[in-house]
Amino acid sequence: xxxxxxxxxxxxxxxxxxxxxxxxxxxxxxxxxxxxxxxxxxxxxxxxxxxxxxxxxxxxxxxxxxxxxxxxxxxxxxxxxxxxxxxxxxxxxxxxxxxxxxxxxxxxxxxxxxxxxxxxxxxxxxxxxxxxxxxxxxxxxxxxxxxxxxxxxxxxxxxxxxxxxxxxxxxxxxxxxx
Numbered sequence: 567x568x569x570x571x572x573x574x575x576x577x578x579x580x581x582x583x584x585x586x587x588x589x590x591x592x593x594x595x596x597x598x599x600x601x602x603x604x605x606x607x608x609x610x611x612x613x614x615x616x617x618x619x620x621x622x623x624x625x626x627x628x629x630x631x632x633x634x635x636x637x638x639x640x641x642x643x644x645x646x647x648x649x650x651x652x653x654x655x656x657x658x659x660x661x662x663x664x665x666x667x668x669x670x671x672x673x674x675x676x677x678x679x680x681x682x683x684x685x686x687x688x689x690x691x692x693x694x695x696x697x698x699x700x701x702x703x704x705x706x707x708x709x710x711x712x713x714x715x716x717x718x719x720x721x722x723x724x725x726x727x728x729x730x731x732x733x734x735x736x737x738x739x740x741x742x743x744x
Contacts, residue, residue, distance in 0.1 A: 571722055574694070574702035581694060581704045584733060586635050586673040589645075590696040591616055591729060594629030600695035600729040601632065601662070602740070603674040608664035609651070612729035613743055617660040619653040626650065632664055634672065657715060659743055675731055678739035686717075686734060686741055693721055693744050695730030707732060717742050 574585045591599045591612055601612030610632060617627055632645040647665035654660075666672065691707040707721035719732070723744060730744040 571697065571703040571705045571724075573700075574704060577704045580735075580738070581692065583673075584675060584738070585694055585702045585704070587675045588694055588696075588702060588731065589632040589634045590699070592631040592633060593617075594621070598696060598699040598726050600727060600744075602729075602731045603634075603664075603672050604677055604740075605674050606671040608645075608666045608672060609674075610648070610662040610664050611731075611743060612660050612662070614653050614655050614658045614660045616729045617648075617650075617653075617662065619655065619660075622650050622653075627662065632662075675733070675740050676738070678734060678737065678741045682734065682737060682739060683717075683741050689737075690735040691719075691741070692733050692735055693723060693727060693730045694733065695723075695727040695744065697724035697726040699726055 574582055588602045591601050599616040601610050604611050627648045627650055630648050634643045635641060645664045649663040651661040651663050687709050693705045693707050697703055705722045707719045710718040710720060727744055731740040732742045732744050734741050
């Protein structure tokens with residue numbers, strides 16, 4: 567398998583559709599990472615090291631922006647109001663709620679069930695995210711092994727890919743946060 571990043575405008579039609587649920591997370595100090603919507607009403611998942619508990623109040627994360635559909639065309643949507651639902655440093659996830667205007671829905675990705683995660687060996691997968699603050703990129707990935715709660719992969723990832731979804735291309739479900 568050739569491991570290389572592909573700009574989303576050159577990716578498959580399916581990947582282009584999935585990319586609409588993925589957001590560039592711009593941190594208060596200018597750094598960027600990735601996350602993705604898991605519900606049409608604004609639930610957003612990323613890594614805890616991207617949005618650490620210490621940078622947020624009990625309910626709110628100020629100074630963060632989520633930019634959806636960030637592309638070369640220049641079309642994008644910016645969300646500035648983000649609330650905290652849950653943080654877990656040990657499992658490295660942050661569940662956020664993006665405040666959407668009334669009636670607004672966003673594209674989202676479905677999370678895999680545990681039984682699917684246990685059977686990903688041999689499944690084609692992709693990481694879709696925003697490496698080095700770039701527009702959305704897709705990169706193939708292949709499973710190597712499980713180590714406790716960690717999935718080891720062959721793939722390409724750069725700074726900014728933190729928080730990207732690992733998508734099982736057969737089921738189109740997210741099997742983990744990269």
